[in-house]
Amino acid sequence: TxxxxxxxxxxxxxxxxxxxxxxxxxxxxxxxxxxxxxxxxxxxxxxxxxxxxxxxxxxxxxxxxxxxxxxxxxxSTDQKVESYLLENFLQIFIQHINDEVSNKINDNLFIFISYIYAFYMTNGKIIFDIARYLLNIDQLNEKRLELILLLLKAIGFVIHRDDPLQLKTFLQELRTKCSSSTLLISSSKCLEFMTDTIKSLKNNDVRELSVKDKTLDKTNILNVGLQDFLNVKEQERWWIVGSA
The missing domain is CATH 1.10.10 (Arc Repressor Mutant, subunit A)
Structure with a gap:
């Protein structure tokens, strides 16, 4: 050589x-x-x-x-694409919010919305708004609890990293709602899974992203809440320039 x-x-x-x-x-x-x-x-x-x-x-x-x-x-499309997706998906999501049958429409929509947040296309406000909407719309039932747990399983580790205090507050609210709901069976597998999930998140025993991906552009994060999307007819899309 x-x-x-x-x-x-x-x-x-x-x-x-x-x-x-x-x-x-x-x-x-x-x-x-x-x-x-x-x-x-x-x-x-x-x-x-x-x-x-x-x-x-x-x-x-x-x-x-x-x-x-x-x-x-x-x-170059700025926030128009993700805004359009979120607005339409949320409308469908709300339409099926009271479905008690085991369908996958809202499961799939919630997973998609969760990953929109995970890739920094929107901020945590919309995620916590939806989660609290599920929590407070009525007495917490098993289907809505399943959706919340689906969220925690999919991106709980991202939320824990980005906003641990907000997550801690939400988990406390979740436990309170579960204990007061008469629609949940105490031996429910959902409740068992919820307990395990909360323990994992508290112990940080979840799949972690050791280093944030610096290639993800966080300058165009959509900072819009659930009610903003639900009230577009009254308030217009204030977050998009020229949409009025």
Whole structure:
């Protein structure tokens, strides 16, 4: 094996980086011009670049450019997409809030809304608003308790990390409601699971995110509560510019 000095290795790395930048610029210029009419000629150009570069390098460059373009287009929609999703999902959720049959409509909706929060598309206000709505709308029944536990199981560890005090307060409210509800059977599996879940959250014995993902953009977090979405006809969508 030939010894390469650190200075020479650094020079080679710098040269490789410059080559990668040039390749990206070349590919980006082709992608920027891409439309329905010239797609064939652009494909030929990219194919010719493939012949002059290593396949691995080309694949890496194309992936990065397409990935960056996708994220850029999604972020440019600002808060309109997640706001529209939340508004419509919440309307369906409320329609089925009193369903006592074991259907999966609200289960799936609540899981989806939970992960919208987990990926910092909205803040914790909407999550706690929904959870307290389930808790206080009437006497707590087994179906609504199942939904609350579904939330805690899905993103309890995220809430514990982001707002432990708010979570602690909610868990106290939950235990009080459970003990006062006549619709819950004391031997219910839901109550057993709830006890185990609360213990886990108190002991921090949950799947943790040791380091927050710094790639998640937290500047466009939707700061809207449940009642804001439910009262859009009276109050308009104040959180979206030009929606009135």
């Amino acid at each position: 030939v010894y390469i000095s650190p200075a020479l290795r650094q020079k080679q790395t710098s040269s490789d980086n410059n080559s990668m930048i040039e390749l990206k610029l070349c590919l980006q210029s082709q992608l920027n011009r891409l439309n329905k009419k010239n797609s064939s000629s652009i494909s030929i150009e990219i194919e010719s670049i493939y012949r002059s570069q290593s396949r691995s390098t080309m694949n890496s460059c194309l992936y990065q450019l397409c990935h960056d373009s996708l994220l850029s287009s999604l972020s």
